[in-house]
């Protein structure tokens with residue numbers, strides 16, 4: 001009987017951790033997240049990371065010129081402020097152990113509708129307002145050469161001529177990868193506050209019992225508290 005209980009316990013433990021311990025498929029992603037002690041960037045995910053520490057080397061020197069086969073400087077070097085946001089997005093996609101919660105069922109190396117906070121998108125838009133780009137959708141609008149490297153098809157124009165505002169930018173730069181959340185708490189902003197939001201966002205869909213509004217309330221209260229205590 002005791003033996004059975006132990007087996008059952010580990011079976012439950014295994015299924016519950018298994019579900020969470022997952023990375024997006026393909027590309028540079030590990031099979032499972034694990035700690036990375038020597039991250040150069042993306043340190044938000046050091047404790048549990050879907051990228052190897054060596055991946056982050058290419059993000060460590062500003063201006064970032066190239067990440068894997070993608071050139072970031074096709075319309076000139078990014079400003080430091082704009083680059084910081086690009087890095088946050090790159091780090092989330094490559095390294096976050098939670099990204100797979102929003103895995104795109106049609107394309108398992110990709111994500112869909114990850115809820116971003118409105119203020120994060122607005123700040124990002126502001127940070128890039130003096131930068132230029134030649135694409136609207138980073139996933140579909142490049143011309144890719146035989147080496148898998150990206151080139152502009154169109155001329156470089158300022159971000160604010162390409163995107164109307166932060167919402168438009170967040171919801172179109174990476175196709176369907178991101179959406180702007182209606183909630184100001186149950187959303188990600190790619191910083192340490194995400195830990196609280198993630199906790200409620202990822203339990204919401206598996207626990208039918210807790211309604212969205214009550215988990216939003218709890219997340220908001222906790223984040224409010226965090227602001228007073230820590231920030």
Ligand SMILES: *[C@@H]1O[C@H](CO)[C@@H](O)[C@H](O)[C@H]1NC(C)=O
Nearest residue numbers: 028051052053054055056057
């Ligand atoms: C990065 O590190 C991993 C594991 O340590 C290794 O398998 C991989 O080949 C490394 N990649 C590069 C580009 O060095």
Ligand SMILES: *[C@@H]1O[C@H](CO)[C@@H](O)[C@H](O)[C@H]1NC(C)=O
Nearest residue numbers: 062063064065073076077078
């Ligand atoms: C972009 O940054 C690189 C590396 O620092 C530098 O060599 C290059 O001159 C910069 N390009 C422009 C157009 O400023």
Ligand SMILES: *[C@@H]1O[C@H](CO)[C@@H](O)[C@H](O)[C@H]1NC(C)=O
Nearest residue numbers: 104105106107111112113176
């Ligand atoms: C996935 O593919 C199905 C069937 O082709 C399509 O109806 C759906 O819109 C696709 N979803 C996404 C997120 O691309």
Ligand SMILES: *[C@@H]1O[C@H](CO)[C@@H](O)[C@H](O)[C@H]1NC(C)=O
Nearest residue numbers: 122163164165166167168169
């Ligand atoms: C942002 O731009 C979109 C697309 O043009 C528009 O529908 C929306 O109303 C704008 N939002 C704000 C807050 O200005």
